[in-house]
Amino acid sequence: MTNNNRKRQPEIVREQLLASAASVAAERGLGALTLDLVAQRAGVSKGGLIHHFPSRRALVEGLFNHLLALFESSVANYISQDSNPRGRFSRAYLMASAFPVGDPDESKLHGAFALAMSNDEHLAAIWREWVAAQMGKHSEDVGSAIGLMVRYAADGIWLEACAGTGADCAKTRASAIDRLIELTYSI
Amino acid sequence: MTNNNRKRQPEIVREQLLASAASVAAERGLGALTLDLVAQRAGVSKGGLIHHFPSRRALVEGLFNHLLALFESSVANYISQDSNPRGRFSRAYLMASAFPVGDPDESKLHGAFALAMSNDEHLAAIWREWVAAQMGKHSEDVGSAIGLMVRYAADGIWLEACAGTGADCAKTRASAIDRLIELTYSI
DNA sequence: ATGATAATACCAACCAGTCGGTTTGTAAAG
DNA sequence: CTTTACAAACCGACTGGTTGGTATTATCAT
Numbered sequence: 001m002t003n004n005n006r007k008r009q010p011e012i013v014r015e016q017l018l019a020s021a022a023s024v025a026a027e028r029g030l031g032a033l034t035l036d037l038v039a040q041r042a043g044v045s046k047g048g049l050i051h052h053f054p055s056r057r058a059l060v061e062g063l064f065n066h067l068l069a070l071f072e073s074s075v076a077n078y079i080s081q082d083s084n085p086r087g088r089f090s091r092a093y094l095m096a097s098a099f100p101v102g103d104p105d106e107s108k109l110h111g112a113f114a115l116a117m118s119n120d121e122h123l124a125a126i127w128r129e130w131v132a133a134q135m136g137k138h139s140e141d142v143g144s145a146i147g148l149m150v151r152y153a154a155d156g157i158w159l160e161a162c163a164g165t166g167a168d169c170a171k172t173r174a175s176a177i178d179r180l181i182e183l184t185y186s187i
Numbered sequence: 188m189t190n191n192n193r194k195r196q197p198e199i200v201r202e203q204l205l206a207s208a209a210s211v212a213a214e215r216g217l218g219a220l221t222l223d224l225v226a227q228r229a230g231v232s233k234g235g236l237i238h239h240f241p242s243r244r245a246l247v248e249g250l251f252n253h254l255l256a257l258f259e260s261s262v263a264n265y266i267s268q269d270s271n272p273r274g275r276f277s278r279a280y281l282m283a284s285a286f287p288v289g290d291p292d293e294s295k296l297h298g299a300f301a302l303a304m305s306n307d308e309h310l311a312a313i314w315r316e317w318v319a320a321q322m323g324k325h326s327e328d329v330g331s332a333i334g335l336m337v338r339y340a341a342d343g344i345w346l347e348a349c350a351g352t353g354a355d356c357a358k359t360r361a362s363a364i365d366r367l368i369e370l371t372y373s374i
Numbered sequence: 375a376t377g378a379t380a381a382t383a384c385c386a387a388c389c390a391g392t393c394g395g396t397t398t399g400t401a402a403a404g
Numbered sequence: 405c406t407t408t409a410c411a412a413a414c415c416g417a418c419t420g421g422t423t424g425g426t427a428t429t430a431t432c433a434t
Contacts, residue, residue: 029303029306031218032306111305114298114302117351118216118351119218119219144359145359149366152342152363153339155342156341156346159342162305163314164308165304172335175332175335176333178332180336
């Protein structure tokens with residue numbers, strides 16, 4: 001068993017650090033993610049943060065992987081509840097994008113990282129690998145133009161959410177999502 | 188006539204500053220846009236830069252407005268070449284997004300700004316106003332779920348371009364764009 | 375036309391603050 | 405006693421912005 005009454009619980013601190021980093025990045029963007037601030041929010045000194053993540057880059061990368069894992073499990077969850085294999089992956093991708101789990105700031109986080117990918121080749125590589133792995137796992141809609149189209153739209157949807165625009169036309173938005181879901185059944 | 192052999196040509200310098208800012212932001216992201224670097228690339232001192240844009244924020248905002256104007260003229264151009272009013276705006280929006288004018292780095296720029304909006308309420312406000320103005324001008328596809336869907340997908344497309352992913356499945360991509368265009372005719 | 379005056383368009387140096395990272399120290403766990 | 409898990413202080417590099425000054429251009433009375 002993992003010791004219960006330890007005073008030092010590094011794994012918990014590590015998780016707390018990731019959570020703090022996530023909240024900072026969601027609120028103020030990745031650019032404003034400073035070691036001092038993250039450490040302070042996690043109730044840890046900067047030295048303590050550096051102990052777990054030896055550099056800022058390592059912290060950002062750790063957070064990125066964490067988010068990717070969350071998104072992946074969300075997609076997997078939608079898939080498991082979907083008995084129709086037709087376009088299932090794109091459908092789940094759409095749902096996971098349009099209805100993010102957790103706090104609404106999460107889409108902001110996704111946005112922050114998408115931004116980072118455009119200038120950080122390493123993050124972009126991680127993302128590419130993830131996409132490739134997903135396409136391998138869910139080969140149902142590989143190469144489908146409609147599937148790709150739906151996933152494009154899904155990206156646009158959370159982009160809108162992360163930019164905070166389009167809060168008005170919620171009705172049209174819901175209708176657009178409905179149509180997208182319909183489309184996935186014709187893959 | 189505007190004097191020809193002037194030594195000081197502030198408007199040209201201003202344009203050069205915007206161009207430099209654009210190239211820096213496209214290459215390294217908005218976060219790496221420093222006054223020193225922009226000034227250096229424009230062949231101007233930092234003081235000179237500050238003279239034209241009194242703060243970093245003003246520079247970023249100026250660049251944002253500049254890009255918005257470029258995108259708007261691109262959209263307008265597609266619209267003017269399109270005789271079918273049905274879904275014309277969404278179609279033009281899609282084309283302008285999927286086939287950016289100028290250097291390929293421009294989509295990176297759009298990406299940088301789109302995602303910067305998530306953390307800069309002021310930029311987001313400018314964007315919202317622009318969208319509202321566009322929707323007012325091209326009322327053809329206001330409130331259309333299909334139009335919104337297409338524009339979502341358009342956003343996703345340049346997001347992909349800006350992240351540098353998906354260079355492989357160009358064929359599927361082209362096919363997806365074709366289908367999106369088709370969709371706009373059914374608005 | 376011309377010289378004085380004001381306004382504009384810059385530049386070089388500097389300042390105060392911030393940030394990533396290092397170093398040193400220390401208490402707890404094994 | 406060694407290793408782990410932190411804390412506290414510190415450092416060098418960098419950044420946005422200021423200041424004080426200079427060269428150029430525009431205005432205008434003479």
